[in-house]
Amino acid sequence: MTEGHIRREAVSDQLFALLRDRILGGALPPGGALTAERELAAEFGVNRHAVREAVKRLQQARLVEVSHGGRTQVLDWRRTAGLELAVGIAAADSGPTVQDIARDALEMRACIGADAARLCALRCSARAAAEIAAAVEAHAQAGPDLTDLDETYIAWWRLIVEGSGNIAYLLAFNSLVDGMIPVADVPADLGAGEILDVEAHRRLAGHISAREAGAAELLARELLARSVPAAPRARKGARR
Amino acid sequence: MTEGHIRREAVSDQLFALLRDRILGGALPPGGALTAERELAAEFGVNRHAVREAVKRLQQARLVEVSHGGRTQVLDWRRTAGLELAVGIAAADSGPTVQDIARDALEMRACIGADAARLCALRCSARAAAEIAAAVEAHAQAGPDLTDLDETYIAWWRLIVEGSGNIAYLLAFNSLVDGMIPVADVPADLGAGEILDVEAHRRLAGHISAREAGAAELLARELLARSVPAAPRARKGARR
DNA sequence: CGGAAAGACTGGTCCAACCAGTTGACCACT
DNA sequence: AGTGGTCAACTGGTTGGACCAGTCTTTCCG
Missing domain, CATH: 1.10.10.10 (Winged helix-like DNA-binding domain superfamily/Winged helix DNA-binding domain)
Structure with a gap:
């Protein structure tokens, strides 16, 4: 056997x-x-x-x-x-490592997420803003299981990206989510610094409800940047 | 017949x-x-x-x-x-229009492009920075044909995105380029405000060579934002 | 030497059959 | 009536072989 x-x-x-x-x-x-x-x-x-x-x-x-x-x-x-091939690139034994790809994806996530929060504050409906605020509480009460936390956190961000009204952001969000989830240990990587800071999430939801686009963008950027590793990158193959 | x-x-x-x-x-x-x-x-x-x-x-x-x-x-x-489906969504007769998708793509381009310029200033090699500066001149001397202008412009941006060292940005750039080119009249839409401003391109290349990340990001953002339509969006179907 | 024809590739499509899972109806047994 | 197992009728997965439709290379004739 x-x-x-x-x-x-x-x-x-x-x-x-x-x-x-x-x-x-x-x-x-x-x-x-x-x-x-x-x-x-x-x-x-x-x-x-x-x-x-x-x-x-x-x-x-x-x-x-x-x-x-x-x-x-x-x-x-x-x-x-296209973007959907990020996972495959990490799987290949040459070129960038999984850590490289994960870092790149986190950088992109921060960039898109911040602008999505800005646009969401500008354009989303009042009902969508209320949903986002409610989702923060749902996330806050999510079980101690990391998988649950991760799931509610992703669902919360999805609401913001949907609220931005930008379909390109939504599709890129999808690509990032189900391209990175199977590769990196997202819950562990993001960890306490980002996922567990419920108070920051409440403030972001408040900025969106109050239509404070600039504040929402800054806070989102800061929140998402917490998980981006700052270490310099070392390539395996140094091709090109 | x-x-x-x-x-x-x-x-x-x-x-x-x-x-x-x-x-x-x-x-x-x-x-x-x-x-x-x-x-x-x-x-x-x-x-x-x-x-x-x-x-x-x-x-x-x-x-x-x-x-x-x-x-x-x-x-x-x-x-x-995933992001590569943007073109298909525009083709479908329900939901967002081609103009909606084009606007979303331009927004995403501005967001990614600005951050790529920032990272490029931070991380690209001196040789890559020199190539970018050289590409500006190649673009400046491109023929009066709009197709040529468009091509050299895209090639120039590709150098910046590659210089950022972020593969996710590179793949998203690919998706945007060959997802939008066949749909929208990109050269016409971008037009004089962005493509023909060679002086701004020279300044951006200078910021990158000088490692002025903040200045590069700001200038890139301003440059790319010129082509993003500011008009409010009107959906065809108003689904959801 | 030039160019057209022939042959040997290439991918594109079809037919017909069978393997391998899933589903649900049916029937025997409790 | 409820439970369990069996089986037939789906579903997608795979195979083989044949042929069509393009491309490329070679060859041979003018």
């Missing part, structure tokens, strides 16, 4: 992850050609249809460019890949 | 776009079940593999959740979809 796996991952999903990591890790250099579908199918002993599904997903992630009749070309992910 | 289309879009791509728009447009409500693959294949007169490729992409975009044996469930894109 050394390997009694219950979880079964689809063949095309495994293949997608494998090829994605090869591209992000640099094993498949940009500008080069991806192995032909029939050849990949033979190499991994799977059907060509599974290969096609994986390649189609690579195409959607803008990691490759396929052309009917021609060869499938590997793109430079630094120029084409 | 009423419909002499030359463009041939792959069946799975058409199907993906169609289903995506149905979900984003609300025709397929969240929580409901997506039509079974075999049924979709029969309905559209295509092979089931084409349907599968489309559904697989919907899954990757976090618009649906598929489960082996069970039904494929439609998710709430407001809670799960």
